[in-house]
Amino acid sequence: MGQTTSNITKVVTRPLSWWKGESDSGKDSGNQLAIPKGATIFVFKRQGSMFFDEDGDLAHEFWCEVVDRKTKKVVMRRRLKNLIPQGEIDLPQPCIHGDLPVIMYDVTNHPTLSQSPSSPSYCS
Numbered sequence: 001m002g003q004t005t006s007n008i009t010k011v012v013t014r015p016l017s018w019w020k021g022e023s024d025s026g027k028d029s030g031n032q033l034a035i036p037k038g039a040t041i042f043v044f045k046r047q048g049s050m051f052f053d054e055d056g057d058l059a060h061e062f063w064c065e066v067v068d069r070k071t072k073k074v075v076m077r078r079r080l081k082n083l084i085p086q087g088e089i090d091l092p093q094p095c096i097h098g099d100l101p102v103i104m105y106d107v108t109n110h111p112t113l114s115q116s117p118s119s120p121s122y123c124s
Contacts, residue, residue: 041102042094048086053079058086 050058062079096104 041097041100043091043097044094045088045090048089050086051083052086053084054082 050060051062052058053062062083063076064079065074066077067073068075
């Protein structure tokens with residue numbers, strides 16, 4: 001998932017305290033994880049992999065018919081010029097970020113970790 005230049009600029013120009021997850025006063029409480037402010041575990045957009053041509057058609061790649069000079073046959077050539085990238089696309093539903101530093105494991109069907117009446121309900 002690529003980033004646009006504006007998003008990269010926003011990240012690069014943030015102060016170091018943001019990267020450390022410190023509060024505005026500069027003190028970081030020892031109980032909390034150092035998670036940057038404004039960070040989320042979800043991804044709402046992705047970089048599009050398709051292109052627009054000058055007619056407004058959207059496709060992964062464009063081809064055109066060209067007459068070969070030597071053999072006078074019609075051949076297909078891939079068009080690489082005058083294409084505009086699609087840009088960022090909103091995802092239909094949020095996804096979990098791939099760099100999430102947490103292990104996620106479903107314990108509902110695990111034989112040794114199954115819930116008993118005396119154990120607390122973590123998966124309800």
